[in-house]
Amino acid sequence: MNFEKMYSTIDTHVVGEAFRIVIQAPIAFLGSDILLNNDVLKNNFENAKKLLLNEPRGHRGINGCVVTPSYVADFGLLFFNHEKVSNFKYEGLFATVTALIETGNLERNANDIYKVETVRGVYTLKLQIENQEVVSVYMESGICSEKKSDFDYASINVDNARNYLLYNLPHSIPTIDLQYLAELNRWGTEKIANLINDNVDFEGIILVESSPEYPNKVRSVTFEKDGYILRSPGIDSTFAILSSLSTNSEIENNSIFGSSLTAKKLSKGEHQFSIEAQAFVTGAHEFIFDEDDPLRNGFLLV
Known part of the structure; x- marks a missing residue:
């Protein structure tokens, strides 16, 4: 078994929709250009994406997120998903900022307002935090x-x-x-x-x-x-x-x-709206890609 291919993730859900957030992995990007990195993620790392999304480790309802550095926001966020599923979801912003704050992977600031860079632009999230738990996330839509x-x-x-x-x-x-x-x-x-x-x-x-x-x-x-x-x-x-x-x-x-x-x-x-919701961290996991596993890419139940 090759332990070099290990993926550290945090699982969350937002009103029932599940997100698997990759915080450490052998997924290499070139700099902090969010559009370039999105193309790199889209066209590569198929084994990793299948490992993290598919049964027996995931399921059709899992959405994938990868945290990246950003020069213009507190962090960057890329999405990977099952075929025909949107590569951007507002819920992923809520899930990721909650997971990063609650696990100490993102330093809390004075006003609890955080910016997230995505391929759709930079979004601002206002958090309400009580005893290190994010009890709500507020966001405003685009047009x-x-x-x-x-x-x-x-x-x-x-x-x-x-x-x-x-x-x-x-x-x-x-x-x-x-x-x-x-x-x-x-x-x-x-x-x-x-x-x-x-x-x-x-x-x-x-x-x-x-x-x-x-x-x-x-x-x-x-x-x-x-x-x-x-x-x-x-x-x-x-x-x-x-x-x-x-x-x-x-x-x-x-x-x-x-x-x-x-x-x-x-x-x-x-034609703009606001919404407030709470995300919940459901687990932290280490996934290993094993070339010898006959089900290394997983499968989806129909």
Whole structure:
């Protein structure tokens, strides 16, 4: 066994969505250019990425993050993920800054405001810390906008980068609840196949259930591009839903698994929002890549 190929990670989750944060690994970058390093990570280290993402060490719901140095922020953050999954997630910012602060890998500053450099730009996070535990992370979005659509969905662009398609709950499904998971899965699988066949550009599709009795609350399910159901309400999804509701100043978005996120419109911009959430550290791990292991790249359960 070659112990030179060892990867130190911290596992976290944000309202149910899991992140594996690589803090030490034989992954070499050239300097601190975030775009160049992103290309290096994207086009190399396939064995390492599979080791960290796939069963039996991971699962389809795991998202990968790599912490890098930065000249313009407190740290840089790169994403690696399963095929067809976004290479950027707001939740990864929340997860990583929480993990680094709570494990002492990032020095705490006086105002508990931290900047994270990503391929999408530099994001500012405001932390509330009690007894060395990060109890909340606050962040403001980029610009979100609704695109004109002649179809049965609303098309919302988040951060001028990620396009989501919002659908109202069809009459064939009584409600968004775990007891109707099979029906929801079937609906999502069919819808995604049709969209891909029609060459529609999208990051994910969001099925939304609302009620006139509770105008500031919705239930939703987000399907990623491979048909996987997101384990959380989704920060992008919550921003997209609020962006589509012109009369609402805030929205509470509840997932099928019982977690929730609340987004609020910012007074400074009609199409910008704020969100606050807590990340939880669930473990610290050392992973070893063994060339002799017949399952060294792992596998995914279907």
